[in-house]
Amino acid sequence: MATDTAAQLGSETSAGDRARARKRAPGEPRNVAWLYILPGLLFYGLFTLAPLAHTVELSFFDWDGLTVGHYIGLGNYREALDDPLVRDSFRHSAELIVFYALLPVALGLLLTAILTRHPVRGFTFFRTALFLPQMIAGVVVAQAWVWIYADNGPLNEFLRDVGLGSLARPWLGDFSWALPAVGGIGTWVTYGLCMVLFIAGAQSIPASLYDAARVDGAGAVREFFAVTLPALRNQVVVAFVLTTINALRSFDVIYNATSGGPGTTTYVPSFYMYRNAFVFNRVGYAAAIAVILTAAIFTLAGIVLYVSSRGDEG
Amino acid sequence: MTATRVERAVTYTVLTLFAIGAIYPVLSILFLALHTKSDLVTGFAWPTDPSMSSFRAAWTEGDFGTGLKSSFIVAAVVTVVSAVLSLGTGYAFGTMRFRGDRWLFGVFLLGIIFPYEATVIPLYYDFQDFGILNTYWSLILPQIGQSVAFGTFWMRAFFRSTPPALVEAARMDGASSFGVLVRVLLPQARPALLTLCALVFTYTWNEFLLALVLVSGSPSKQTAPLGLSFFAGAVRAGDPTKVAAASVLVAAPIVIVYIFLQRHFIRGMLAGAVKG
Incomplete structure (x- = not known):
């Protein structure tokens, strides 16, 4: 767009002006840009990129954080592949993706399907409420849900009140229920985001598309698959990327709600990395887990984006 | 075809249910906080006789005055510095072309x-x-680094949306690139900057892992979320109402700002998300 403007300008002015205009035109390479980028790049490079590179470097060492480290090549990675706790951590993350990503996206789409039949008045209020969980610090979220899941907390009281008292249990202390309970926290945090994302997207779908579908005799279900879902593809992709990354990170809630327990049933990679680095003093090993986690996140984000961009061409 | 009454009723019922679901856990901890330990709270815990004593106890025992102060200092510095830096990077990526710009933006x-x-x-x-x-x-520097990444992306989107003719005209009048930024574009950038500041402040305020790793050793530098984590570990078994009160103290500043600036928050998170 910028080059168009420069070309227009050039055709309307004299030769001398043209040369000057072109020299200053935004379409030309401008070294002054570096002046504006360098300060930001410096912080980003020094405190984000450089530490990441340093993590990769550390992952090739056997180091306790105090004495001199030993270069052991891929030793940490080999150990990680054989470590049952690493495998469990990633398996737990995969299970959390169901709760953090799949469930909220499915819920969001279902609601959007119901809601797009007509405009929603007072959406601002609902939007504000639905988005609230996104604003709350993970530590606070953990405290709130520790109470909700507590032995005498609201969830168990509710179950007892409706005659399902036999299901009541201390959810976060239960070996088979702790992980799904943590997942429930993730669903709570992300479903509003998905809903608002999809509903906002759906409200901007031209009404003529729906009219056309209805003239063709499409019911609610076909209307959803023929009109709403295709129009929301970008939003769905974004929601998947965001929520999947959240599921793989999820350190704050785990650390504060379960500390990985009971036993190791809610260990996730970031938590196990933290334990290795700052509790067991296995710094190199922790770095290797961090690298594997980063690679997993980039790979998953890459896959989602690749699949969605291929859909664009088709 | 207009929606039937039944459809409308279903819509609002469903929306209301999910909105309550989003708010309830937050309210539940507020209700719990308004009790005292001797109430032996169970279940929904509607506070029939609200008491602030848990707040007072949490405030003094958990030293949350210090925690909130640390959080505020860190979040404020990170927000201001990353906003200024992102203004620069966003301006360059949004209005100028130079060798390697696409590659660098990808980074x-x-x-x-x-x-x-x-x-x-x-x-x-x-x-x-x-x-x-x-x-x-130790908390400020890395969080500026992280925030600049999002800030660059966000401000670039803003600068690309400004009419190029505006910049051109100013340049023809002989304005320097800095003059264009400060006199022509900055006045228009205020809403975008406010959104960016709101988001960066919130993310920084809520951050936990960095605080846990980098300032655990110094009680006077601990942020409010870190203080809450330690406080909960020490006190929860004895008196959950105090932990609830502390949680409310930590979340309240952000929630209050959110209620006033909700449009900015939501716009930032949605637009940032979709364009990403």
Whole structure:
């Protein structure tokens, strides 16, 4: 767009002006840009990129954080592949993706399907409420849900009140229920985001598309698959990327709600990395887990984006 | 075809249910906080006789005055500095072309999906070597780095949306690139900047892992979420109402700002998300 403007300008002015205009035109390479980028790049490079590179470097060492480290090549990675706790951590993350990503996206789409039949008045209020969980610090979220899941907390009281008292249990202390309970926290945090994302997207779908579908005799279900879902593809992709990354990170809630327990049933990679680095003093090993986690996140984000961009061409 | 009454009723019922679901856990901890330990709270815990004593106890025992102050200092510095830096990077990427610009912008984009968990280990050891472990700097510097990635992306989108003719006209009048930025574009950038500041402040305020790793050793530098985590670990078994009160103290500043600026928050998170 910028080059168009420069070309227009050039055709309307004299030769001398043209040369000057072109020299200053935004379409030309401008070294002054570096002046504006360098300060930001410096912080980003020094405190984000450089530490990441340093993590990769550390992952090739056997180091306790105090004495001199030993270069052991891929030793940490080999150990990680054989470590049952690493495998469990990633398996737990995969299970959390169901709760953090799949469930909220499915819920969001279902609601959007119901809601797009007509405009929603007072959406601002609902939007504000639905988005609230996104604003709350993970530590606070953990405290709130520790109470909700507590032995005498609201969830168990509710179950007892409706005659399902036999299901009541201390959810976060239960070996088979702790992980799904943590997942429930993730669903709570992300479903509003998905809903608002999809509903906002759906409200901007031209009404003529729906009219056309209805003239063709499409019911609610076909209307959803023929009109709403295709129009929301970008939003769905974004929601998947965001929520999947959240599921793989999820350190704050785990650390504060379960500390990985009971036993190791809610260990996730970031938590196990933290334990290795700052509790067991296995710094190199922790770095290797961090690298594997980063690679997993980039790979998953890459896959989602690749699949969605291929859909664009088709 | 207009929606039937039944459809409308279903819509609002469903929306209301999900809105309550989003709010309830937050309210439940507020209700719990308005009790005292001797109430032996169970279940929904509607506070029939609200009491502030848990808040008072949490405030003094958990030293949350210090925690909130630390959080505020760190979040304010990170917000202001990253806003200024992002204004620069966004301006360059949004209005200028230079060698390697696409490649470099891609590097910044990486910082948005990037798990910063992978950087805390070297940050801890490097900051130890620099002697800034357990200082505000150890929290401020890395969070500026992380925020600049999103800020660059966000401000670039804003600068690309400004009419190029505006910039052209100012340039023809002989304005320097800095003059164009400050006199022509900055006045229009205020809403975009406000959104960016609201988001960066919130993310920084809520941050936990960096605080846990980098300032655990110094009680006077601990942020409010870190203080809450320690306080909960020490007190929860004895008196959950105090932990609830402390949680409310930590969340309240952000929730209050959110209620006033909700449009900015939501716009930032949605637009940032979709364009990403």
